[in-house]
Amino acid sequence: MFITERKTILAYIAKICKSDRRLIIAVAGPPAAGKSTLAERLVDDLNSTERGRAALVPMDGFHLDNAQLDKMGLRHRKGAPETFDAVGFVKLVSQISEKQSEIYYPTFDRTVDAVIPEAQALSLETQIVVIEGNYLLINEQPWSNVIPFLDLTIFVRPNLETLKERLIERWREHGFGENAALDKAMGNDIPNALYVLEKSKAADLEFKTNA
Secondary structure (H helix, E strand, C coil), rough: CHHHHHHHHHHHHHHHCCCCCCCEEECCCCCCEEEEEHHHHHHHHHHHHCCCEEEEEEEHHHCCHHHHHHHCCCCCHCCHHHHCHHHHHHHHHHHHCCCCCEEEEEEEEEEEEEEEEEEEEEECCCCCEEEEEECCCCCCCEEEEEEECCEEEEEEEECCHHHHHHHHHHHHHCCCCCCHHHHHHHHHHHHHHHHHHHHHHCEEHHHHECC
C-alpha cells in the first residue's frame, strides 16, 4: 500500500537527510485517511536498510483522559482538536528536535480507550522520527507551534465520500448498529475531518487517496 508514495517520500528524505541532525517528518490528514498505515510503512522502509534509524511517534498518546473529558462535557467529541493535550504534544516534539537524551512518550490503547503514560521510548540514536496525527499541520494555535520543528510535511487527502463510508464502517466494526454508526461518524468524525481539510497548511508532499 502507498508504494509509489513511499518511493517519492524516501527520495525526498535522501535529499534532506544529514548525518549530524535528526529529521522530524509529519504525516497528517483526516481520521481514516490512511495516514497511520503510510507512516508505519514508511518507518519500516527506513529501518529496512538500517535498524533503529527511524521511529514512529503517534499523536494519539495525547488524548485527554475520559474523566477529564467528562468534566469538560466533551466525551462525545473525543478525537476533536480540543480533546487533545496540544501543548503537551508540542513540548514532546520540541524535545524530540533537541535530541539531547532518550525520551519516553505516551501511547493510546484503543482496546481500553485510554492513554498509557511513558509507554514507549525514543532512543537518542534514532535519526528520523515520523510523527503521525490529524492536527499536525493545523495553522491555528496551539497546534501551529508544531510546524517550525518539522523538516518534511506529508498530507493524505482522501475522497470525502469514500471517507464517510470508511468512518461509518469503522464504527460498525466496533459493534455499533447502522444508525448509531452513522450518528457517530456524522456527528463527530466528519466535522473533525472537515476541520483538518480546511485548516491544515499546505504540505511539502500531498497524496490523494480513495480511502
